[in-house]
Amino acid sequence: MGTMRQQRSADTRVKILEAALELFRERGFAESTMREIASRSGVATGLAYYYFESKDAIVLDYYRRALADLGPLLEPAHRSKKLEDRVIALLEAKFAYFEPNRRFLGALMSNAADPASPLSPFSEPSRPIREFDFAQFQRALDETGVSIPNDLAPHLAKILWMYQMGMLLFWIYDRSEGQSRSRQLIKRSIGMVVLLLKLSNLPLLKPARKAILELVAILEG
Amino acid sequence: MGTMRQQRSADTRVKILEAALELFRERGFAESTMREIASRSGVATGLAYYYFESKDAIVLDYYRRALADLGPLLEPAHRSKKLEDRVIALLEAKFAYFEPNRRFLGALMSNAADPASPLSPFSEPSRPIREFDFAQFQRALDETGVSIPNDLAPHLAKILWMYQMGMLLFWIYDRSEGQSRSRQLIKRSIGMVVLLLKLSNLPLLKPARKAILELVAILEG
DNA sequence: ATGTTCAGTTGAACGTGTTCAACTGAAGTA
């Protein structure tokens, strides 16, 4: 395989992607134009659209790349045996990985916050990334031996995931030195979240659980 | 006051606003262009920008107008003596008022969902609308005699407001006949929300309350 | 060798939100 043609094409794609990320880091997402991205890659405007469906699509590619990079980096976090510690370790690993692009991610939020935008973590294009993340928390729940009522099982990983998204969002916007406030927030909240998950196992709460599951059913249509 | 000049000017402003809302209702927000809005008002493109800072600003004006209209319409809802009933009545009054623009509001969400967008209910420009709404729920709490721990008092109205925003959001996207699913959702959830508010008054929960208040403090910076 | 094909590439053009220098005419001034 690998003809010279294909090689050059792949190179061009990477060249464009990297010029774009560079610009995004320098100026933010909205402030970087496709013309600028193309010209910095030494390429015509149209070619950027040959390789990427849209400006948003470039960001989706960045997510994909991050997803791939993150896989191995998350492995050490899974050594923690307490659920609290593990969630914190997962978050710290992500903080470390995204640190260089924190500002750029912040600038992205004006698009990503809209659930209808492809850039949103809730969007259809983001599904693979999202499901990779669900799996992390599913694994954390399994391996730390938190006992879970059958009816709730599929939802608890989602709850942890949403908690993580909240912390990540806070971290992105956190302007305190070294994002210390984010760490403080996590330290003070993780216990509550885990407690809530464990409480859901109490037989006492079965009726409430049923009511909540009914709600979820309506919500999911 | 009221010279002919000023009258004509005010008329022009209204003419533009109404042409815009008409178009938004017909085609949605994103699909309506400023050129079209101007031309339908029989006016040059630039004049729309003389009266409205941006396309978004036209929508903000619509919010403002809705706010003014809604004041008296909400009064009957405040006759309910049970908190549950009153929240439902407030929601139904808003449903009724916004019904003709439900589709247009839906199309707006792709912008309004971003907390950084001026159109978001959480944005700075939306503050007056938001605070008017807070006040409704504050009043509902006061007048239905729900006893509230002092430390939580300022936050409970916000919780009800957020609940309302959630229901409104669901209603906007609700494609079921006459938005019956929204009503179902409200019927099944309002009890839980009110119960939660009342539980917060139990002395038993004081430590949890303190922990949560600390969290809120970190969140608000 | 020569011709064919089509992935890769170009840049002008489109439609958008928005800006701005210039114009108009009613209201105020002498």
Added chain:
DNA sequence: TACTTCAGTTGAACACGTTCAACTGAACAT
């Protein structure tokens, strides 16, 4: 009445994301 002013108005122009008809040249076929 004649002059000044400036709120109200105009439409061409700008920068953007995106599209597209046309061109180029490596890979393959004959």
